[in-house]
Amino acid sequence: MRNNTSSDLIVVGSGLVGLVTAWRAAQRGLSVTVISQENRNAASVVAAGMLTPATEATFGEEPLMRFGTLSRDRYPAFITELEDESGLPAGFRTTGTLQIAFDADDLAKLRDLSELQTRLGIKTERLTSRECRRMEPMLAPSVRGGILAPDDHSVDPRLLADALWAAAERNGVGGIRDRVTEVLVSDDRARGVRLESGGEIGADQVVLAAGAWTSSIGGLPDGVLPPLRPVKGQLLRLHTPAGESPIVSRTVRGLVKGSPVYFVPRENGEIVLGATQEELGHDLRLTAGALWGILRDAHELVPGVSELEVAETCVGLRPGSPDNEPLLGPTHLPGLQVAVGHFRHGVLLAPATGDAMAEALTRGELPDYARRFAATREFGSDRNE
Amino acid sequence: MRNNTSSDLIVVGSGLVGLVTAWRAAQRGLSVTVISQENRNAASVVAAGMLTPATEATFGEEPLMRFGTLSRDRYPAFITELEDESGLPAGFRTTGTLQIAFDADDLAKLRDLSELQTRLGIKTERLTSRECRRMEPMLAPSVRGGILAPDDHSVDPRLLADALWAAAERNGVGGIRDRVTEVLVSDDRARGVRLESGGEIGADQVVLAAGAWTSSIGGLPDGVLPPLRPVKGQLLRLHTPAGESPIVSRTVRGLVKGSPVYFVPRENGEIVLGATQEELGHDLRLTAGALWGILRDAHELVPGVSELEVAETCVGLRPGSPDNEPLLGPTHLPGLQVAVGHFRHGVLLAPATGDAMAEALTRGELPDYARRFAATREFGSDRNE
Numbered sequence: 192m193r194n195n196t197s198s199d200l201i202v203v204g205s206g207l208v209g210l211v212t213a214w215r216a217a218q219r220g221l222s223v224t225v226i227s228q229e230n231r232n233a234a235s236v237v238a239a240g241m242l243t244p245a246t247e248a249t250f251g252e253e254p255l256m257r258f259g260t261l262s263r264d265r266y267p268a269f270i271t272e273l274e275d276e277s278g279l280p281a282g283f284r285t286t287g288t289l290q291i292a293f294d295a296d297d298l299a300k301l302r303d304l305s306e307l308q309t310r311l312g313i314k315t316e317r318l319t320s321r322e323c324r325r326m327e328p329m330l331a332p333s334v335r336g337g338i339l340a341p342d343d344h345s346v347d348p349r350l351l352a353d354a355l356w357a358a359a360e361r362n363g364v365g366g367i368r369d370r371v372t373e374v375l376v377s378d379d380r381a382r383g384v385r386l387e388s389g390g391e392i393g394a395d396q397v398v399l400a401a402g403a404w405t406s407s408i409g410g411l412p413d414g415v416l417p418p419l420r421p422v423k424g425q426l427l428r429l430h431t432p433a434g435e436s437p438i439v440s441r442t443v444r445g446l447v448k449g450s451p452v453y454f455v456p457r458e459n460g461e462i463v464l465g466a467t468q469e470e471l472g473h474d475l476r477l478t479a480g481a482l483w484g485i486l487r488d489a490h491e492l493v494p495g496v497s498e499l500e501v502a503e504t505c506v507g508l509r510p511g512s513p514d515n516e517p518l519l520g521p522t523h524l525p526g527l528q529v530a531v532g533h534f535r536h537g538v539l540l541a542p543a544t545g546d547a548m549a550e551a552l553t554r555g556e557l558p559d560y561a562r563r564f565a566a567t568r569e570f571g572s573d574r575n576e
Numbered sequence: 577m578r579n580n581t582s583s584d585l586i587v588v589g590s591g592l593v594g595l596v597t598a599w600r601a602a603q604r605g606l607s608v609t610v611i612s613q614e615n616r617n618a619a620s621v622v623a624a625g626m627l628t629p630a631t632e633a634t635f636g637e638e639p640l641m642r643f644g645t646l647s648r649d650r651y652p653a654f655i656t657e658l659e660d661e662s663g664l665p666a667g668f669r670t671t672g673t674l675q676i677a678f679d680a681d682d683l684a685k686l687r688d689l690s691e692l693q694t695r696l697g698i699k700t701e702r703l704t705s706r707e708c709r710r711m712e713p714m715l716a717p718s719v720r721g722g723i724l725a726p727d728d729h730s731v732d733p734r735l736l737a738d739a740l741w742a743a744a745e746r747n748g749v750g751g752i753r754d755r756v757t758e759v760l761v762s763d764d765r766a767r768g769v770r771l772e773s774g775g776e777i778g779a780d781q782v783v784l785a786a787g788a789w790t791s792s793i794g795g796l797p798d799g800v801l802p803p804l805r806p807v808k809g810q811l812l813r814l815h816t817p818a819g820e821s822p823i824v825s826r827t828v829r830g831l832v833k834g835s836p837v838y839f840v841p842r843e844n845g846e847i848v849l850g851a852t853q854e855e856l857g858h859d860l861r862l863t864a865g866a867l868w869g870i871l872r873d874a875h876e877l878v879p880g881v882s883e884l885e886v887a888e889t890c891v892g893l894r895p896g897s898p899d900n901e902p903l904l905g906p907t908h909l910p911g912l913q914v915a916v917g918h919f920r921h922g923v924l925l926a927p928a929t930g931d932a933m934a935e936a937l938t939r940g941e942l943p944d945y946a947r948r949f950a951a952t953r954e955f956g957s958d959r960n961e
Binding site: 432464477478479480483484487497498499500504 | 812814817849861862863864865867868869871872874875881883884885886889
């Protein structure tokens with residue numbers, strides 16, 4: 192080892208998943224070093240921060256939805272503890288989510304979703320067009336109806352990351368700005384990592400949590416890490432002009448001719464408008480078609496969006512596993528664990544992931560509620576190609 | 577004067593109009609200093625660079641159209657001389673302009689334009705939908721027809737500005753990066769300018785050419801400068817992916833349900849897509865509605881625009897005079913001349929403006945072809961409020 196530093200644990204990646212893992216592990220007494228690069232295309236930097244397992248229920252599978260609901264239910268206590276330890280706000284808003292439909296077909300899809308929610312025991316409420324507009328007066332009159340999910344909240348992922356860094360540092364976590372080029376393996380065990388700058392750092396355990404960039408880390412024997420695919424998302428961050436009311440007061444998710452669009456408002460007047468979902472590999476181009484599609488659908492639902500300032504356009508890569516569920520805990524290589532593959536759900540799943548990873552790192556195995564997502568699970572050949 | 581420097585001529589502003597004035601005046605033997613700030617919202621920085629008096633004919637008045645045609649006809653020799661003196665390319669493309677219509681009403685408007693062009697002796701050609709698509713294969717099949725203006729070309733205003741700076745410097749023009757806060761006036765004559773950094777610079781003559789920012793320059797007696805209003809324009813700069821053909825091969829201007837949109841392609845694969853025209857004062861916000869409107873109309877005409885990368889979003893302020901025509905030459909204050917108010921036509925009018933201003937600065941009056949635009953003209957009270 193060229194560097195003398197050594198930790199109980201190295202976490203590769205400082206997205207929400209990496210940071211929550213570092214914080215929770217440090218709370219349990221491990222000495223932790225987080226190694227990461229600045230990355231404005233990371234999912235945690237780009238993400239809108241919806242905590243919406245209820246309104247995602249049609250799109251995910253039931254076990255993932257249950258894990259999401261468990262994680263969402265931990266959010267209030269998680270935020271209280273985090274803001275307390277860090278002294279920083281995390282931008283958590285408990286205003287619920289309104290899901291709305293643009294045309295009759297979209298409304299039929301919302302009815303199906305509502306039935307699924309009822310079957311799964313999720314508390315939601317169907318609303319008429321007028322009831323939707325009473326809740327959100329700037330909705331277009333043409334909106335056909337909706338569902339209120341009172342427990343689907345939101346958080347500001349950038350503030351959350353700042354708070355997690357601060358809380359982690361208070362627990363002794365160290366940070367290194369560098370790129371990990373490979374995991375050091377000897378005697379069939381992970382022993383640390385090599386840095387792009389040339390150094391090596393040893394550790395008893397290594398956690399890979401580098402999102403869609405995790406696959407670029409070398410040194411791993413075949414079969415330790417299933418293939419991860421980047422799923423591109425493009426979105427916009429808008430600002431409400433000074434002195435004007437925000438165009439929506441809670442998260443609004445819409446279906447417009449089958450195409451999803453969302454508005455996530457923040458206390459400071461920011462509104463995140465998204466998002467595309469594109470399977471194009473490591474493509475980071477902002478495209479005219481993405482901006483047009485998002486703005487078109489947003490304008491159908493809330494025409495007043497046109498008056499807002501475009502503060503930022505973002506392109507991010509979500510990490511998708513072969514079955515679109517996270518990969519957590521020990522791998523087949525002793526000393527190496529992972530926390531990746533959170534796809535669209537990294538922000539939502541952060542609290543439960545942190546808890547599960549701290550358990551796996553200190554006791555050697557995942558807790559029951561996370562065992563389904565074990566990184567060592569087998570994937571069907573149809574999904575694993 | 578705190579500074580000892582003194583010139584025959586100070587030009588305030590380094591947009592195309594200021595630079596062409598400085599270059600042409602220096603060629604006639606004047607010692608010239610250009611004073612300007614970096615300004616990414618200046619019309620010359622944002623402009624697409626269309627040289628299209630024929631396809632603008634409906635929107636302008638006839639005298640302005642004639643001045644535009646005169647300036648356009650000087651472009652080839654102007655570019656040859658400029659590229660020769662500067663050693664830099666100006667991005668001049670002689671591929672003509674295709675104007676197209678989206679629906680029947682838009683086509684009717686193009687027919688009116690075509691009749692006006694014929695009446696004015698402008699060479700254009702009416703085309704069927706199929707003929708349009710033969711010229712530009714990526715046009716939507718729904719395009720109803722168009723007009724080819726073979727002499728309406730384009731230039732890259734950013735390259736043009738670089739070339740003008742270089743040519744001006746070769747002729748001894750000096751540059752100062754500072755903001756001019758006021759014109760120094762004594763004994764009823766302009767004597768120089770005061771700088772924000774504190775200095776003063778003397779000159780025999782001062783030319784104000786600071787576009788939409790000209791009105792912020794103090795020190796002028798009442799009535800010397802008519803009111804100028806900023807007219808906001810928002811546009812996008814797109815890039816063609818490597819290895820792909822550009823979506824259009826010449827300037828394409830479209831009318832979509834009455835709303836104008838244009839595509840200006842460059843040799844390097846850039847396509848400028850614009851533009852809004854908004855009367856909102858000095859408002860520099862990029863808005864969701866502007867991006868949406870431009871992309872929507874562009875998509876109607878050339879669906880392939882969706883695949884292009886968004887390289888830059890721009891907000892600029894065009895300088896509009898009370899009658900939307902330029903203000904050139906001497907003012908009522910001896911020693912002070914102006915070259916402002918070029919509104920949407922600054923790039924087109926640069927060659928003729930440079931020639932006219934050089935004449936006015938060396939002989940004391942504008943040449944005949946520019947006399948209509950004298951800065952001392954009276955404005956009707958209905959327009960001058």
